[in-house]
Amino acid sequence: MTEPIAVPINIFENERELMVVAPMPGVSPEDIEVDVLEDGRMALRAAPRGEGQDRIAHLVREWAYGPYHREFELPVPVDGQRANVTLDNGVLTVTLPKASATMATTLRLGRTGHARGVASGHTGTRGGAASA
Structure with a gap:
């Protein structure tokens, strides 16, 4: 098994939102998991398909x-x-509304169609599938 890559991130903010952007080439939307943790941390995980690439x-x-x-x-x-x-085009974007306290959840993407890997979604339940 290949060691995970510590994907680089950019974080932006405006008055209402925080935006986290990370390049994730080679993964399908349904292979991405984003965890917003109660302690104010975020975890990004993804595994590309195509087993055996390391061989x-x-x-x-x-x-x-x-x-x-x-x-x-x-x-x-x-x-x-x-x-x-x-x-979109191998770039993950997570837009999060600012709050007085962090609300934890697990976010997953769902494919929206045949638009070259473009997917979008959001969730209101822990571990639920994202929907447009």
Whole structure:
């Protein structure tokens, strides 16, 4: 099994929301899990499909893809239960409304169609499937 890649992140904010952006090439939307934890941390996880990729003899390998795992502290409390998660062109975007206290949840994406891996969704229940 390949060691998880600590995916780089960018975090942006405006008056109402926090936005976390992370590149995750090579994964399908349904393979991504986002956890907003009660202690104000976030965990991003994804595993690309195509078992056995680590057994392929690479002649040149300057970049790698998944599995991905990254856990980090959010700078402000957020409402994870009202979050929106999208994956577009291999870039994961999690938009979280700011809150007075962090509301924990697990977010998963659902595929929206045949638009080259584009998916979006949000959830209001722990572990529920995201919906558009």
